[in-house]
Amino acid sequence: MTSQDSASKSQSTLPKTVVLVGLMGAGKTSVGRRLAEMFDSRFVDADKEIEQAAGCSIADFFDRFGEEEFRRGEERVIARLLRDPPCILATGGGAFMSGDTRREIKDHGLSVWLKADLDVLFERVARRSDRPLLLTENPRATLEAIMEQRYPVYAEADLTIDSYRGPIEQTVDRVHQKLLEYFTGAEGAVS
Secondary structure (H helix, E strand, C coil): CCCCCCCCCCCCCCCCEEEEECCCCCCHHHHHHHHHHHCCCCEEEHHHHHHHHHCCCHHHHHHHHCHHHHHHHHHHHHHHHHCCCCCEEECCCCHHHCHHHHHHHHHHEEEEEEECCHHHHHHHHCCCCCCHHHCCCCHHHHHHHHHHHHHHHHCCCCEEEECCCCCHHHHHHHHHHHHHHHHHHHCCCCC
């Protein structure tokens, strides 16, 4: 469901936007869609919103303008989305690396890192060919290098949930339970 499809969705039961962060293949979109249903909330995929704003795919954007320009656009789109009514927001793998984006999320949302090990991530991303950062001679080594660079920053997320091999529902249940505990303990009841 895109943000446009869900514009008529009832008011979210979330007190703030839940921002899913993590590497490509961690399950942000799959988990996010299911969480949105559980919380009777909108699901928004930041990458889809960026593609809509840019009028092209992320891969095409990378080819035409480069990663640096993509990251600037990504910052603007995520900042805008964080000011919309609360939702479940899946971000691209590099979004949380921006200090500005991390501050925006801290001020207007709750970050949840879906953490997965290299084998799980590579198994998942190997099925797709639309990952611009992995169009290298050795995609597994590239993914491992990205992981080493990003995991210390992802560790700054408000919550960390392991995303294991197996049914996605297990990860969804863990995230759902953690969010219920967080919101009922930190900010009052979530229905």
